Amino acid sequence: MNIRPMDLQVLITRATEVSKAQEITDHQPTLQQQIFGQQWQQVTANRQQQVQGAAKNEGGKIQREKEYKEKQDRGSNRKGQAEKEIHSKPVHSASAEDPIRGHNVDLKT
Structure with a gap:
């Protein structure tokens, strides 16, 4: 060549x-x-600073538990109020008790 x-x-x-x-x-x-590598370090640093939310399936579980606790609290409050009302009202034992129909009398005025 x-x-x-x-x-x-x-x-x-x-x-x-x-x-x-x-x-x-x-x-x-x-x-x-x-x-x-630098980009990945930035991503990990950002993720460490962020608050992670609950997953969708866990969110329903958390919500159900919260509702369950609220229902229990409301139920216990109702029971306590009912017991207070029963003990605060004078009830005649002879007229309120009926062995056939039950033990509670419901009067409407």
């Missing part, structure tokens, strides 16, 4: 450009990994 002097001058100047391009392509995977 014959190389003319003009071709040699062009090849020498192109060789430095090609070597720079080759160096960039050689280091590109490591640069991408470094960039990815």
Whole structure:
């Protein structure tokens, strides 16, 4: 293969450009990994600062437990009020008790 002097001058100047391009392509995977690592660190730092919410399926469970506790509280309050009303009202034992119909008399005025 014959190389003319003009071709040699062009090849020498192109060789430095090609070597720079080759160096960039050689280091590109490591640069991408470094960039990815930095981005991942930012994501993890952001996630550590955020408050995580409950998952959808857990949210229903939490809600049901809350409602259950509220119902229990309301039920215990009603029982306590009913007991207070029973003990505060004078009831005649002879007229209120009936062995056939039951033990409570419901009077409407």
